Amino acid sequence: MSESVLSLQNLHKHFGALQATNDVSMDLRQGEIHALIGPNGAGKSTLIGQIAGNIRPDKGSVYLAGQEITGMSIAQRARLGLGRSFQVSSLAEPLSVMRNVMMGIQALQSHSFRFWKPVAHDQHLLEPAYQALERMQLSHRAWTPVCELSHGERRQVEVACALALKPSALLLDEPMAGLGPEGSAKLTELLEALKREVPILLIEHDMEAVFRLADRISVLVSGSVIAHGDSHAIKQDPRVREVYLGDSDA
Numbered sequence: 001m002s003e004s005v006l007s008l009q010n011l012h013k014h015f016g017a018l019q020a021t022n023d024v025s026m027d028l029r030q031g032e033i034h035a036l037i038g039p040n041g042a043g044k045s046t047l048i049g050q051i052a053g054n055i056r057p058d059k060g061s062v063y064l065a066g067q068e069i070t071g072m073s074i075a076q077r078a079r080l081g082l083g084r085s086f087q088v089s090s091l092a093e094p095l096s097v098m099r100n101v102m103m104g105i106q107a108l109q110s111h112s113f114r115f116w117k118p119v120a121h122d123q124h125l126l127e128p129a130y131q132a133l134e135r136m137q138l139s140h141r142a143w144t145p146v147c148e149l150s151h152g153e154r155r156q157v158e159v160a161c162a163l164a165l166k167p168s169a170l171l172l173d174e175p176m177a178g179l180g181p182e183g184s185a186k187l188t189e190l191l192e193a194l195k196r197e198v199p200i201l202l203i204e205h206d207m208e209a210v211f212r213l214a215d216r217i218s219v220l221v222s223g224s225v226i227a228h229g230d231s232h233a234i235k236q237d238p239r240v241r242e243v244y245l246g247d248s249d250a
């Protein structure tokens with residue numbers, strides 16, 4: 001079995017009387033895509049928040065590459081190699097693709113003098129940004145303003161922003177949201193190739209993409225993992241068919 005890069009151990013989180021995360025344990029291994037699926041309100045965002053650092057668990061632990069990160073800030077986790085993309089785009093529309101990616105790297109660097117240096121001339125930012133754009137097949141759009149990109153290309157930029165920080169694990173929160181079949185197929189192809197370099201925890205409602213991409217799938221319902229396995233096992237699981245996929249076409 002490959003090495004675990006990210007490990008969640010017995011995470012609990014409640015909001016008042018609601019148990020949004022109920023004793024969740026799972027891991028992300030080198031070279032894989034592990035998809036987390038579940039119906040609306042299942043607790044996926046709450047779980048992602050506990051991994052990323054914007055939600056503090058009531059109980060339980062999160063480890064990245066063997067190091068406990070449960071009490072760390074979002075920035076500390078990012079510096080240690082936790083990359084993420086967001087459900088809602090945070091790109092600066094009038095700025096070029098390259099500037100957006102470079103600013104993402106710059107935001108994590110602690111040397112304040114860098115803020116006085118023109119971002120476009122900083123090799124420390126330019127090289128990793130360019131590499132990340134190449135990885136997402138977007139280097140030809142490097143100097144195009146984000147506002148001129150298609151929706152699918154914006155999603156590729158968002159993943160490039162996370163990749164430019166050279167993460168050891170990547171959290172992708174609904175990367176296919178709002179994409180048409182073409183954009184979704186393109187991103188699926190890119191992510192399939194990317195997992196060999198960085199393992200991906202994928203939160204996604206597009207089941208076609210999930211079944212194509214995921215090596216393992218965990219199904220979250222009412223804050224608990226009710227099933228875990230590969231695509232075939234998840235499609236066959238009677239609990240999943242009943243509560244999530246619908247009994248007729250799972």
Ligand SMILES: Nc1ncnc2c1ncn2[C@@H]1O[C@H](COP(=O)(O)OP(=O)(O)OP(=O)(O)O)[C@@H](O)[C@H]1O
Binds near residue numbers: 043
């Ligand atoms: N800050 C909060 N305060 C109170 N309740 C919350 C809070 N955040 C989430 N919840 C509740 O926790 C439950 C899980 O929500 P969460 O957003 O994690 O689900 P989700 O699986 O991400 O849903 P979706 O697929 O719709 O994004 C929901 O019932 C939600 O209303």
